[in-house]
Amino acid sequence: MAATNETSFPERNRGWYQDDLTEINGPIRKLLENYSKIPSSEVVKHVNSIRERGFAANPYPCIGLYRFTNLTLLSHPLYNTIIERLNVANATYLDVGCCFGQDLRQLVQDGVPSDRLIGLDVAGALMDLGYDFFLDREALRSCFVVADVFKGAEQGPVWTDLEKRGVDVMHCSAFFHLFTLEDQIFAAKNLAKLIKKDGVIVGRQIGSVKPGDVPAIKDKSLSYRHNVDTFNNMWQKVGEATQTQWKVEGTMDMIGININSPVENEDSRRLLFTVTRIV
């Protein structure tokens, strides 16, 4: 599996480190003011400081370009259904590649009991920084799991406990698009084993009207961008390999796409998806 971040080449990474924000609007400001109780006048400084510390730990475009300030789950058409689903006892939500855990905190703010929510990321430092971002280290009852999706069950209980518990709703945003198609299939097979029957995987990622490989964020490596058909094909392969069946629904649009950004171009689209385990 190709590494997804590269700290030995800081000049390249600076290409996706935009200037500090001077204003922060929308749902994330509301969340920081209402959930984290950060005074309105402090929000911009707080977000810039977390971005700086996060980028020092992992120089991802989603951090350098402040994409973490977009609450992507909130914009998913199933958001209200997801809330209802998670308000049932024993329901489990898993946010794969959760980074600071911003979408998880929005669910808590919207009334989901926090002990039903789990964040998972290979980078423990980013999840830890999430507590400083949202100022909830003492209050939040969610658990954050440091695990590598590619290692799956070989990591032992950290993963096999998730397999036993089973997941009703998995959020997977800006995750698959980090990898080659072969690696995406490998990762999806591990994730498929965590989902209960009738469970869903929802998310957004960068798609393309010309599906195929593009340069990845690690220098000299590639990642694969899907359209809805290729994403569906991938899940049919995952189903065959795991004796499961999946219904894939998706849309592509220009929301949040900036064709002048270092990681997007005129072929890029937002791919919003729902993958339901039907068998």
Ligand SMILES: C[S@@+](CC[C@H](N)C(=O)[O-])C[C@H]1O[C@@H](n2cnc3c(N)ncnc32)[C@H](O)[C@@H]1O
């Ligand atoms: C581009 S960020 C997306 C963060 C967040 N989901 C969002 O939409 O803002 C990708 C995240 O996936 C995590 N990640 C990368 N490879 C991983 C792996 N093999 N296993 C688990 N997490 C991984 C990274 O540490 C990072 O936090």
